[in-house]
Amino acid sequence: MREIGHQEWAGRAARLALPTRHHIGGAEESGGGASFAVVSPRDGRVLANVADAGPGEVDLAVAVARRAFDHGPWPRLAPAERGRALLRLAELMEEQRESLALTISLEMGKPIKDAYEIELRAAISTFRWYGELAGKLADESPHTAPGALALVTREPAGVVGAVVPWNFPLTIAAWKLAPALAAGCTVVLKPSEWSPLSALSLGHLATEAGLPAGVLNVVAGDGPAAGRALGLHPGVDVLAFTGSTAVGRHFMRYAADSNLKRVWLELGGKSPNIILPDAPDLDAAAATAAWGVFFNQGQMCTAPSRLLVHSAVAEQVTDAVVRHARELRVGDPLDPATQMGPLAREAHLARVLGHIADAASEGARLRTGGARTLTGTGGNYLEPTVFDRVEPGMRVAREEIFGPVLSVLAFDDLDQAVALANDSEYGLAAGLWTSDLSTAHRVSRALRAGTVWVNCYEEGDLTVPFGGMKQSGNGRDKSVHALEKYTELKTTWIRL
Structure with missing residues (x-):
């Protein structure tokens, strides 16, 4: 982190342009006109009034993500090409590291040094790691009886809904997004209503990095409206959530009440x-x-x-x-x-x-x-x-x-x-x-x-993988194992 003093950071904060609209299909969407205030815990000041997603905006984002998955190029690209797009995104995040760190510091109160040196380092490293991994994975061909050929392939699971918390708004988002995108899925990301600004900025950078329209969509809104709509949506195939155990229970219920989508939960702790x-x-x-x-x-x-x-x-x-x-x-x-x-x-x-x-x-x-x-x-x-x-x-x-x-x-x-x-x-x-x-x-x-x-x-x-036991959740973020959450195993048996 280059030497920037307290007063200079404060001056930059006063001049920082903050995104206020959803990022859907590679473009800004204002939605139905409703908005909510993002308040800085630093001084109680309103940072921005951000478009507030309800079921209508979630429907639009999921429909766009579904089209991008069913008919777009992303799932059909060579994995190494998807990886190169993630590496471009990591480079853009590095170029915008100071402004992203400042956004996080303003919206959730993280000390600027930690935002720059820890949060952004972790988020950028995650996109780089999965970008480099994407083209290095192999399917299986188990040894079977003579006269048959068995193939086991990992295929992208579909549309992923990712609901992430405010305490590490970009790091935890990256833990969900990078493996899902590397696998060929499309994503609707819902950040916490307490910290939507950095995630909306990430959506813009993803489009600039060359991710096709609809591959990464970001909707801002609260849990009871936008989060619930995403959890209940029949067009979502996988739901990945990090947050409280109480809210994790809601997402399990949403899956049961809709299409039995797979739900991956990283929840609370008392370590x-x-x-x-x-x-x-x-x-x-x-x-x-x-x-x-x-x-x-x-x-x-x-x-x-x-x-x-x-x-x-x-x-x-x-x-x-x-x-x-x-x-x-x-x-x-x-x-x-x-x-x-x-x-x-x-x-x-x-x-x-x-x-x-x-x-x-x-x-x-x-x-x-x-x-x-x-x-x-x-x-x-x-x-x-x-x-x-x-x-x-x-x-x-x-x-x-x-x-x-x-x-x-x-x-x-x-x-x-x-x-x-x-x-x-x-x-x-x-x-x-x-x-x-x-x-x-x-x-x-x-x-x-x-x-x-x-x-x-x-x-x-x-x-190494990260995740919990008991009421701390299921599934794992990080490592090769995270790809298991966003892929389906398919067996093909061929008689020779």
């Missing part, structure tokens, strides 16, 4: 982070625990929001986490020195503050934070918050808060730690800190989580 006395570096474990739960203002489905610490080192580790929390710089997301920006919406901040009040009333001890801050800005800022003396049955230890709130629970032995870790309806991710190789293997296998990080947290790359 445990286990620190044993033999951790290679207790200070590093504590620093990572603090970073993990406060990164992105705690608005992470994988956030290690349950810190499980052996009682022999619990006081030492908790004190270190509290120290790191107090050192975090909360401030304007357009300031490159800011480490924690505002929460995404005023209503969300109120919800998180409600959880903090509940934790205190249930007997958890507040070690630091717990209050709104920077109130004169008009933004939704909250202090990094740490509770210890948390009991497993407390709401703060069980419910996904989706904010910068850490619960510290002590344990006395490894079996108790694993039992505490697995005592959750969620199973998205987990962390473990130990120097013992046998312990690392045994505990990793015992943890019911889709990803287990050992002596680190939130690390990995596109070669």
